[in-house]
Amino acid sequence: MVESPAAGGTGTDPARTEIGVAARRAAWHAVRRVHVEGAWSPPAVAAALRAARLDGRDRAFAANLAYETLRWEGTLDWALGHVVRRPLAQIEADILDVLRIGAWQLLHGNVPDRAAVGTAVELARAEVGPRAIGFVNGVLRGLARRRDTLPWPSGERGTALRLAYPDWVVAEARRRFGARTEAVLEAGNAAPGLTLRAVGDRDALVEELRAAGYDARAGERSPEAVRVPGADPGRLPAVAEGRATPQDEASMLVVRALVSDLLDEHGRLPPDWPVLDACAAPGGKSTHLAGLGGQVAAGDLRPVRASLVAQTAAQLGVSDRVRVVAADATASPWCPSSFAGVLVDAPCTGLGVVRRRPELRWRRAPEDPVRLGALQLRLLESAATLVRPAGRLVYSACTWTTAETVDVATAFLAAHGDRFTAYDLSGVLGRSGLAGDPGVQLAPDVDDVDGMYVAAFTRAPDA
Ligand SMILES: C[S@@+](CC[C@H](N)C(=O)[O-])C[C@H]1O[C@@H](n2cnc3c(N)ncnc32)[C@H](O)[C@@H]1O
Numbered sequence: 001m002v003e004s005p006a007a008g009g010t011g012t013d014p015a016r017t018e019i020g021v022a023a024r025r026a027a028w029h030a031v032r033r034v035h036v037e038g039a040w041s042p043p044a045v046a047a048a049l050r051a052a053r054l055d056g057r058d059r060a061f062a063a064n065l066a067y068e069t070l071r072w073e074g075t076l077d078w079a080l081g082h083v084v085r086r087p088l089a090q091i092e093a094d095i096l097d098v099l100r101i102g103a104w105q106l107l108h109g110n111v112p113d114r115a116a117v118g119t120a121v122e123l124a125r126a127e128v129g130p131r132a133i134g135f136v137n138g139v140l141r142g143l144a145r146r147r148d149t150l151p152w153p154s155g156e157r158g159t160a161l162r163l164a165y166p167d168w169v170v171a172e173a174r175r176r177f178g179a180r181t182e183a184v185l186e187a188g189n190a191a192p193g194l195t196l197r198a199v200g201d202r203d204a205l206v207e208e209l210r211a212a213g214y215d216a217r218a219g220e221r222s223p224e225a226v227r228v229p230g231a232d233p234g235r236l237p238a239v240a241e242g243r244a245t246p247q248d249e250a251s252m253l254v255v256r257a258l259v260s261d262l263l264d265e266h267g268r269l270p271p272d273w274p275v276l277d278a279c280a281a282p283g284g285k286s287t288h289l290a291g292l293g294g295q296v297a298a299g300d301l302r303p304v305r306a307s308l309v310a311q312t313a314a315q316l317g318v319s320d321r322v323r324v325v326a327a328d329a330t331a332s333p334w335c336p337s338s339f340a341g342v343l344v345d346a347p348c349t350g351l352g353v354v355r356r357r358p359e360l361r362w363r364r365a366p367e368d369p370v371r372l373g374a375l376q377l378r379l380l381e382s383a384a385t386l387v388r389p390a391g392r393l394v395y396s397a398c399t400w401t402t403a404e405t406v407d408v409a410t411a412f413l414a415a416h417g418d419r420f421t422a423y424d425l426s427g428v429l430g431r432s433g434l435a436g437d438p439g440v441q442l443a444p445d446v447d448d449v450d451g452m453y454v455a456a457f458t459r460a461p462d463a
Pocket of ligand 1: 251277278279280281282283284285286299300301302305327328329330345346347348398
């Protein structure tokens, strides 16, 4: 690891030192954007890397440092709390993020202490100003000294700190997964690697990527999935040219659940199959449905998000099959019984996608699962009125809390079981749900995909 002069190292190459600080500055900019603007981490990291113009190794270091700092935020704050005399809430937010970046390197980063502290000091100098230097230097040196004697708690608090989750998320996971809790949470910390959805010929895409030196292989569950571990989507011509789009296989499986058994021998939906994606932004599933031949109505609550669907459709060449509407799906503007298929890919806590968006776990609050579960049930009930007789309704959420997943599907069936029946997804998802659960909970520990919940219903032909 590169050392900075401020770390007290001697004989360091000044050019390399500069790059070492540049990588930390890029990571800091990404973290700040997530914290200040509420940005999603993948675009925030991508923007920071673009602006920093780093080379390959430093780019990878900076991206990893940003994601890991966001992932470990609660644990880093707990550790910093043992060496800072005042409450962390009283520290300027931009300085606190410098400290977190330094603390992650000290606790987990396999970075020499002098480099972790020195580059943090240089980062503070460059981004905050000289007034922050002494404080950052003192706190991080203090943490380096205390690192091996921090009073790590036992019990569930210890689990939360050791696995980098808020206490309430550990409690939710324990309720949902029991003895599997640690495995699920640990899998949520593993780097997922890139998965692409091939927009055209999947085999040709795999060949193209292999020819370019990537270790690409066909995904095992969805016929359009391509796994490309270690690849940066921002650098792939297939992505830039709209021949592939980054998407987790679990999301592809949600679409597959909606269209299972309906595709012809060419993998196409019946002509002009009318389908509504009621919560569509940014458009991953709408464009997938359009690519299969569906005639897609894509709604999303906020106009700015709805416009993302139009952008995605244009990028992937399916604008002619996607009609975008900014609409509240709980007060639906569509005609009753007008769609052969309706997808409610509901707003949720997102705890199933923390591999890709590690910051989400710290953004959510303990009351969110119940609040969002209630919204999801309203969305599902409203969407159900739009399904034509013998049509299909799929409910999905990229999370696993009980209140958002099984409780919603169960409550829906309890109220509408006279008209809707859950259908079996084992052929599509590779396994069935647990007894008493109308849907299936995918999870990264056993499925190697995002933690997506899927439940699928058909409307009775005569109801
Ligand atoms: C999980 S995301 C959808 C992801 C999308 N289906 C995809 O695959 O790209 C949930 C979306 O629901 C939208 N949403 C939230 N409340 C809504 C409502 N009442 N009506 C319609 N959309 C809503 C959010 O703006 C968000 O874009």
